[in-house]
Amino acid sequence: MSRLADLAEPQIREILQLTEQFGHIGFWRLDLKNQTIFWSDAVFNIHGLPAEGGPPALGDAINAYHPDDVPKVQKAVDLAMETGTGFEFRDARIVRPDGTIRRVYSKGECRLDADGHPLEVVGIFQDVTDDFESRKLASEARERLELLTASGAGLWEYNVADNSVLVSRALQRLLGNDRGQPFTLPLEDFLEGIPDAEKSKVWQALFNHVRADIPYLIEHRAKHADGRTIWLRSRGIAERDEIGRALRVVGTVEDITKEKLDENALKEAHSRFDLAVAGASVGIWEIELPNGRMFVSDRLKEITGAPVIASEEADRFVWKPDTFLSNIHPDDQPRMAAAIEAHLTRKEVFEQQYRYRHTGTGEWIDVMVRGQAEWDEAGTPVRMAGSLEDVTDRTRFVSALAASEERFELAVAGATVGIWDWDIVEDKSYWSPLFAELLGYAPGELVPNRETFAGLIHPEDNDATFELLDRHLSEGELFTIEYRLRHKSGAYRWFLGSGKAQINADGTPVRMVGSIQDIHDRKLAEERLRMANLDLERYASVVSHDLQEPLRKISQFSSLLNEEYADKLDGDASLYLDFLIDGATRMGQLIRDMLDYSRLGEFALKVENIPVADCLTDVKLALGSRIEESKAVFKLSGEAEIEADPVLLRQLLQNLLSNAIKFSGGKTPEVEIEVVRDASWDRITVRDQGIGFDMERADRIFEMFGRLHRRDQIAGTGVGLAMCQRIAELHGGRIMCASVPGEGAEFSVSFPRRNMALAA
Numbered sequence: 001m002s003r004l005a006d007l008a009e010p011q012i013r014e015i016l017q018l019t020e021q022f023g024h025i026g027f028w029r030l031d032l033k034n035q036t037i038f039w040s041d042a043v044f045n046i047h048g049l050p051a052e053g054g055p056p057a058l059g060d061a062i063n064a065y066h067p068d069d070v071p072k073v074q075k076a077v078d079l080a081m082e083t084g085t086g087f088e089f090r091d092a093r094i095v096r097p098d099g100t101i102r103r104v105y106s107k108g109e110c111r112l113d114a115d116g117h118p119l120e121v122v123g124i125f126q127d128v129t130d131d132f133e134s135r136k137l138a139s140e141a142r143e144r145l146e147l148l149t150a151s152g153a154g155l156w157e158y159n160v161a162d163n164s165v166l167v168s169r170a171l172q173r174l175l176g177n178d179r180g181q182p183f184t185l186p187l188e189d190f191l192e193g194i195p196d197a198e199k200s201k202v203w204q205a206l207f208n209h210v211r212a213d214i215p216y217l218i219e220h221r222a223k224h225a226d227g228r229t230i231w232l233r234s235r236g237i238a239e240r241d242e243i244g245r246a247l248r249v250v251g252t253v254e255d256i257t258k259e260k261l262d263e264n265a266l267k268e269a270h271s272r273f274d275l276a277v278a279g280a281s282v283g284i285w286e287i288e289l290p291n292g293r294m295f296v297s298d299r300l301k302e303i304t305g306a307p308v309i310a311s312e313e314a315d316r317f318v319w320k321p322d323t324f325l326s327n328i329h330p331d332d333q334p335r336m337a338a339a340i341e342a343h344l345t346r347k348e349v350f351e352q353q354y355r356y357r358h359t360g361t362g363e364w365i366d367v368m369v370r371g372q373a374e375w376d377e378a379g380t381p382v383r384m385a386g387s388l389e390d391v392t393d394r395t396r397f398v399s400a401l402a403a404s405e406e407r408f409e410l411a412v413a414g415a416t417v418g419i420w421d422w423d424i425v426e427d428k429s430y431w432s433p434l435f436a437e438l439l440g441y442a443p444g445e446l447v448p449n450r451e452t453f454a455g456l457i458h459p460e461d462n463d464a465t466f467e468l469l470d471r472h473l474s475e476g477e478l479f480t481i482e483y484r485l486r487h488k489s490g491a492y493r494w495f496l497g498s499g500k501a502q503i504n505a506d507g508t509p510v511r512m513v514g515s516i517q518d519i520h521d522r523k524l525a526e527e528r529l530r531m532a533n534l535d536l537e538r539y540a541s542v543v544s545h546d547l548q549e550p551l552r553k554i555s556q557f558s559s560l561l562n563e564e565y566a567d568k569l570d571g572d573a574s575l576y577l578d579f580l581i582d583g584a585t586r587m588g589q590l591i592r593d594m595l596d597y598s599r600l601g602e603f604a605l606k607v608e609n610i611p612v613a614d615c616l617t618d619v620k621l622a623l624g625s626r627i628e629e630s631k632a633v634f635k636l637s638g639e640a641e642i643e644a645d646p647v648l649l650r651q652l653l654q655n656l657l658s659n660a661i662k663f664s665g666g667k668t669p670e671v672e673i674e675v676v677r678d679a680s681w682d683r684i685t686v687r688d689q690g691i692g693f694d695m696e697r698a699d700r701i702f703e704m705f706g707r708l709h710r711r712d713q714i715a716g717t718g719v720g721l722a723m724c725q726r727i728a729e730l731h732g733g734r735i736m737c738a739s740v741p742g743e744g745a746e747f748s749v750s751f752p753r754r755n756m757a758l759a760a
Helices: 011-025 041-047 058-063 072-082 128-148 169-175 194-211 259-273 298-303 321-326 333-346 390-410 435-437 450-456 457-477 520-568 571-600 613-622 624-628 646-662 695-700 720-732 753-758
Strands: 025-031 036-039 087-095 099-113 118-127 154-161 165-166 183-186 217-221 229-240 246-257 285-289 292-298 316-320 350-356 363-373 381-390 417-423 428-431 481-484 491-505 509-518 608-611 631-636 639-645 670-677 679-689 734-741 744-751
Touching: 025 509, 025 753, 036 041, 036 058, 036 744, 072 087, 087 118, 099 194, 154 169, 165 316, 169 450, 194 217, 194 229, 194 246, 229 259, 229 321, 285 298, 285 646, 298 363, 298 381, 298 450, 298 670, 321 333, 321 720, 333 381, 363 390, 417 744, 435 457, 450 481, 457 481, 457 491, 491 520, 608 613, 608 646, 613 631, 613 646, 624 646, 639 646, 639 670, 639 679, 639 744, 646 670, 646 679, 646 720, 646 744, 695 734, 720 734, 720 744
Parallel strands: 631 670
Antiparallel strands: 025 036, 025 118, 087 099, 099 118, 154 165, 154 246, 165 183, 217 229, 229 246, 285 292, 285 381, 292 316, 350 363, 363 381, 417 428, 417 509, 481 491, 491 509, 608 639, 670 679, 679 744, 734 744
16 A cells, blocks of 8 residues: 555645545645745635635735634734744634635644744645534524423424434424323324325425434424314424434424415415506516516615616616616525526416615615516516515514514413513513403503512512522523412412523523413312311211221120020021121221222322332232132233332232132132333233123223122122222323123223323
8 A cells, every 4th residue: 555655746736636626625835934825726716716816925815814813813823933833723704805705714734944943834724614604503593492492382302213203292282182291103103194295395304304414494284183274383403423413303393374374365465466556655677578678666766775777768767687686685596586487487476575785775675576477378478577565664573573472482371371571681571461460450550570579479488489580590490389479459369480591602591481370269279178188087087986996896796796695596686697797897898998098189109119029929918818718829920110109009909909819700810910111101910810890881890889790799898999090090090991701800000100200
């Protein structure tokens, strides 16, 4: 293998030319002794200069940089000349002769002579404008996404590895299918509600963003759960690894149906607009397409401020189309040209808003242009005429309106929500009219500031509220709190306050938006519920003592009577005594079951990972005599652990296994316990081979005292499965059953994993 040093000079020159061609990197050399510069062709191209004229002097080369960047470039060159060190700077600006600005990367290395004195500086020079703009656009896009995320818009997250999409509750509500918590589904299912004509467009846009980092921003239609079609604007940003591969895409979805309806209505109105509007406030233009002559009205000249070439016709102005088009903003020119082409070739509606440089002031104005072409019999466009309207004020108004509507994007949707917006930098606040109305005031009657709020809040809630606010602004702690505000009537009412601060790049909070929601009725209901629970506790205490004590005596004396006088009682008396003992026993068990059920309402969950085998061992000990008598066999399979409260899980499993033994139908009970877990749920299933039940009557099985068999056939209180359902509900889960008479029954209980419960 040859080294670079072994190659001939023409070969080296060819390699350097290929490097410039494919890598867009130029080379330069500064002779420190003679103060002369050598530039490669790529360096000339980047500067926008012809190579034939030779490189400029050192001072002129430095002055080609933007005035703000000249000092750092001069300092780097001087330091290299004085000390013999290299230099490097990135994103510096050079100004081309035509006025355009390019961002460049330059790196130099000093070479020394035999005595160690600086001899020359050689280096590379690269145009990084596109890279700089891409980084800038990516940064701006991330900032926009962060604001949209904070606003509570519909969020989604696409996992590239498994091709799945996590859907937030806000997006579910937007689509009308709220499941109560975020959920994950395949990308194909996520796109299911999009019409086939647009689905491929959405998929391609996402694919282009993932593979080529093309910005993902697209508008499309979707089917709402109520059957209507809505318009959505979807945008997203990919998170990439160190080599640029997309790992996930996080994005937002906005409902723009109203915007689209307004847009379509506007288009219908414009379709009725004449080709020329004499005496109107819009400017009129006309182009003779065969010769390119363009005629414009006085009003159009006033709008654009552009000079015109005098025409022989006193009431008209003649304009060159190229002159007109050159003053359109460079970013809007391709779109304008494409719209004209689409209208002339495919007869698409021509209506465009773009930025135009006012010739008189040099400022950019927003104009709306509409037009209609005429075609000859052969289908060739021969003429096009239309109007031009200055919509700068309207655009600014729409922008101001959009900024105003941002105040509402962060607020919780609801019927009794007041919005507030605090400009922290200027210390100015906005309170919505409903904010004042919730407190009994007319709009504008309250001065929206911190002092007013401090005067409204209950003294007992003041410190906690403002301390949480300070922690939110300094540490980012979630700002959601319940407090009391003084109504105009003088009474205090309970409110739920929430908010979100906007933090700038240096970590300083600059704005905070939030809401207050009247929860006074809910708080009163909670207090009534608390008092009812206290009454229930007292009732449970009475039941526990005043009912169980007499029952114990009845049971004890009945048993004693049976033992002492059984041989002296006739058949009927013995039967009646057995009924008495059995009734007292069942009554005692029913009271204990009801007490257990009532205590579930006050139970504080302590969810943890529980070894199922250990829990099963405890249950088997509790059911020891029944298992021994029935010779029941239990088989445990599946996962080793489950997330649940250990006390309630033992109670649930004991009830289900007790039922499996009870309803075995005289056979040896064989019971399977299976544990399955996934990312969102833990599920425990108990299957038996007992007598089963008819599924048509299954709706009664979880009711309090619900029974499918007569008490004289199978003993029980009908409370056990009701307790199982309550235990599942306390965990935020559910219980389901399945059975075939004579073939056994299956009960499956699902518990949400803690990560899913937190996400919800």
